[in-house]
Amino acid sequence: xxxxxxxxxxxIKTRGQQATLRCSPISGHTSVYWYQQALGLGLQFLLxxxxxxxxxxxxxxxxxxxxxxxxxxxxxxxxxxxxxxxxLYLCASSWAGRSSYNEQFFGPGTRLTVL
Amino acid sequence: EDKxxxxxxxxxxxxxxxxxLNCSYEVTNFRSLLWYKQEKKAPTFxxxxxxxxxxxxxxxxxxxxxxxxxFSILNITATQTGDSAVYLCAVIYNAGNNRKLIWGLGxxxxxxx
Numbered sequence: 001x002x003x004x005x006x007x008x009x010x011x012i013k014t015r016g017q018q019a020t021l022r023c024s025p026i027s028g029h030t031s032v033y034w035y036q037q038a039l040g041l042g043l044q045f046l047l048x049x050x051x052x053x054x055x056x057x058x059x060x061x062x063x064x065x066x067x068x069x070x071x072x073x074x075x076x077x078x079x080x081x082x083x084x085x086x087x088l089y090l091c092a093s094s095w096a097g098r099s100s101y102n103e104q105f106f107g108p109g110t111r112l113t114v115l
Numbered sequence: 116e117d118k119x120x121x122x123x124x125x126x127x128x129x130x131x132x133x134x135x136l137n138c139s140y141e142v143t144n145f146r147s148l149l150w151y152k153q154e155k156k157a158p159t160f161x162x163x164x165x166x167x168x169x170x171x172x173x174x175x176x177x178x179x180x181x182x183x184x185x186f187s188i189l190n191i192t193a194t195q196t197g198d199s200a201v202y203l204c205a206v207i208y209n210a211g212n213n214r215k216l217i218w219g220l221g222x223x224x225x226x227x228x
Contacts, residue, residue: 045217103149108156
């Protein structure tokens with residue numbers, strides 16, 4: 001069974017640019033979660049999508065947005081990049097229903113560096 | 116403020132040692148607690164705990180939850196170098212009509228041969 005995949009592996013951008021990160025969940029999973037893991041800050045919850053809808057959002061500015069496609073893959077967009085957006089962005093998927101978090105399977109992450 | 120605190124932040128042991136990692140939490144309307152192991156990038160699931168006093172076990176790893184004292188421990192016996200990783204704890208809780216998940220900063224474990 002293929003795991004969660006993310007692309008690109010690494011992404012280097014400059015301040016003010018926009019970044020798009022992609023995630024494909026495990027087949028059969030309908031929920032996708034996005035996390036930011038910056039050095040020293042641990043995993044910070046960004047967004048949760050289930051069945052194409054945004055179910056929950058972490059404490060991040062509107063510059064961070066995303067969407068889930070009909071095939072349950074997901075995209076995270078970060079606009080007007082700032083230096084502190086540099087981090088590892090992890091995507092996870094699960095069978096979660098509409099009101100809960102379940103065991104999450106993580107992808108390998110995208111390392112975003114903002115110069 | 117809802118929070119999850121893991122201790123110690125970092126631990127270095129020799130192969131064969133037993134380690135105990137702690138995860139304490141302060142949340143309203145607790146639902147469950149998760150343990151993950153993160154070696155390089157992707158965290159991998161270890162345990163989900165919802166009931167107090169019931170030990171979950173997988174090989175040399177075990178975990179238990181105390182909902183009265185608001186903490187969980189993760190035990191690793193006879194440690195091996197392959198156990199070297201960051202161990203993450205997360206708590207799922209209800210916040211109004213939403214269900215939220217909050218992560219601790221992790222415990223970095225290094226097992227030396």
